[in-house]
Amino acid sequence: MEKAAIRVGWIGTGVMGKSMVGHLLTNGYQMSVYTRTKAKAEDLLARGAQWQDIKEIAQQSDYLFLMLGYPHDVEDVVFNKDTGVLHHMKEGSVLIDHTTSSPGQAMRIHEEALKRGVGFLDAPVSGGDIGARNGKLVTMVGGDAESLGKSMSLLQCYSAEVQHMGKAGAGQQTKACNQILIANTMVGVCEALVYGHKAGLDLNQMINLLQKGAAGSFSLEKLAPRMLRRDFEPGFYVEHFIKDLGIALDEARRMKLGLPGLALASQLYQALSAQGFERKGTQALLLALEQMNGTEVKKYDI
Structure with missing residues (x-):
């Protein structure tokens, strides 16, 4: 046709x-x-x-x-x-x-x-x-x-x-795996930025270097620069990500799986939502890590 x-x-x-x-x-x-x-x-x-x-x-x-x-x-x-x-x-x-x-x-x-x-x-x-x-x-x-x-x-x-x-259903199961990977990676990216900030590193230089090695990821390459610009507007809403992680947790329970990384990421995003950031992008997780540690990552003009 x-x-x-x-x-x-x-x-x-x-x-x-x-x-x-x-x-x-x-x-x-x-x-x-x-x-x-x-x-x-x-x-x-x-x-x-x-x-x-x-x-x-x-x-x-x-x-x-x-x-x-x-x-x-x-x-x-x-x-x-x-x-x-x-x-x-x-x-x-x-x-x-x-x-x-x-x-x-x-x-x-x-x-x-x-x-x-x-x-x-x-x-x-x-x-x-x-x-x-x-x-x-x-x-x-x-x-x-x-x-x-x-x-x-x-x-x-x-x-x-x-x-x-x-x-039918296999697409959604694959997407759950995708979200598990993203959630755990995002926690790592945010922790690395908070750590690097406290250590006095140039964070822009750091992410440009590390994304070329084994730590490279979509989150590090595309979303970490947004975090450094303090740009937390949504490419994907926090509230929708919480929904996705909840689906993955429900499926994990159904299959009798213990996924502690997924559970931790879900709790961190729930805390971010409780702070009023549910309509921000997933990279806003940095704000929750900053609050936990009483610090704020320096803004970069990049």
């Missing part, structure tokens, strides 16, 4: 979703969008996207994408008795959920979609606002291979890598 004939719907144009829709528009797809605050989609509408309500998008879309905040948002958008998208999607269409949610929810949506002849992929992404803007997200997919094959050209518009991780 020609791109111009494919109807693509997108629900949720937040920090990352807006850029992802932008890449689809750039690639020639006809887009219909919905977000709770219409003003947040004005840039996309100016570029040719059409504004529709959830029911209309579901009825018309060949591919319908979700990029929402919480599992309860997904629950409502998918299963609401009046507007739930699964009640209105046409047979042969594909529902793709980019929300970081629970594996159990993904499996339930897959089962219900199957009954209606609708394909479903749980496809959380990693890369934050930077990856979304640059079209370099990593997309981890659970669901059937046929639905992924049909959807691959769309996913590749904003992904550097798309991999099929297994049956």
